[in-house]
Amino acid sequence: MNGQIEDINVSDLRKMLRSRPAGGHKGTFGHALLVAGSQGMAGAAILSAEACLRSGIGKLSIQTVEANRVILQISVPEAILKMDADFGHTYDAVGVGPGLGRDFALLHACLHEIEAPAVYDADALNMLAERREWQADVPANSILTPHPLEAERLTGSRELGCVSAYAQEQGVIVVLKGHPTHVCLPTGSVFRLAVGNNGMGTAGSGDVLTGIITGLLAQGHAPHEAALLGVWLHGTAGDYAARELTEHCMLARDIIRHLPDAFRALNTED
Numbered sequence: 001m002n003g004q005i006e007d008i009n010v011s012d013l014r015k016m017l018r019s020r021p022a023g024g025h026k027g028t029f030g031h032a033l034l035v036a037g038s039q040g041m042a043g044a045a046i047l048s049a050e051a052c053l054r055s056g057i058g059k060l061s062i063q064t065v066e067a068n069r070v071i072l073q074i075s076v077p078e079a080i081l082k083m084d085a086d087f088g089h090t091y092d093a094v095g096v097g098p099g100l101g102r103d104f105a106l107l108h109a110c111l112h113e114i115e116a117p118a119v120y121d122a123d124a125l126n127m128l129a130e131r132r133e134w135q136a137d138v139p140a141n142s143i144l145t146p147h148p149l150e151a152e153r154l155t156g157s158r159e160l161g162c163v164s165a166y167a168q169e170q171g172v173i174v175v176l177k178g179h180p181t182h183v184c185l186p187t188g189s190v191f192r193l194a195v196g197n198n199g200m201g202t203a204g205s206g207d208v209l210t211g212i213i214t215g216l217l218a219q220g221h222a223p224h225e226a227a228l229l230g231v232w233l234h235g236t237a238g239d240y241a242a243r244e245l246t247e248h249c250m251l252a253r254d255i256i257r258h259l260p261d262a263f264r265a266l267n268t269e270d
Contacts, residue, residue, distance in 0.1 A: 044099025
């Protein structure tokens with residue numbers, strides 16, 4: 001960790017957010033792939049997909065198992081479903097891990113066949129922790145989004161300094177989730193984002209974050225911008241949800257429902 005932790009300024013985030021051309025169409029705003037949802041874990045894929053779509057993306061494909069076909073087509077009709085592990089299509093960004101289970105072969109294919117900027121979360125991180133030699137195959141500037149326990153499995157420690165050192169050594173961006181959340185860059189810079197609340201400590205919240213960041217990546221944001229913007233939008237949407245529902249009563253889907261409020265806040269001058 002180089003120097004002190006920096007608090008991110010909302011005005012700086014506002015400058016990062018890409019404008020949307022008036023004549024834009026679905027091809028303008030990127031095509032992402034989510035590799036998510038093993039049998040019995042369709043919910044993780046649904047939450048991540050809805051969050052990705054709400055982030056402004058043009059097209060979304062979901063790589064999942066056959067058992068999830070019907071529920072995903074009903075729950076997320078805007079998405080394209082893929083049941084085969086053919087990564088020959090060109091995507092603008094890929095999110096790997098929500099509800100993925102222990103499909104090591106699929107993760108290996110993602111690491112070696114996908115060239116687009118990528119987010120690795122949840123089960124993808126746990127598999128990387130088990131196959132430590134695979135961590136060298138994670139492409140530079142990929143975004144990893146562990147909670148503290150996942151960070152400990154992956155790096156050997158949940159301490160911020162150690163996580164930052166890992167980001168530098170591996171050449172990746174690590175989003176250490178919590179309150180506050182810290183974004184560790186390969187340069188050694190660490191940014192603290194104090195948005196969010198304990199109501200977001202609920203199943204599926206991390207899947208929502210993965211979807212948001214993946215969507216921002218697909219729209220052309222640089223990886224560090226997608227990570228910083230994604231964390232802020234996710235946490236701010238969670239704060240709007242808590243004001244409506246209280247922290248006790250929040251669900252992950254409530255964060256998605258309040259994403260429009262977060263985007264409005266980001267687009268509104270103080």
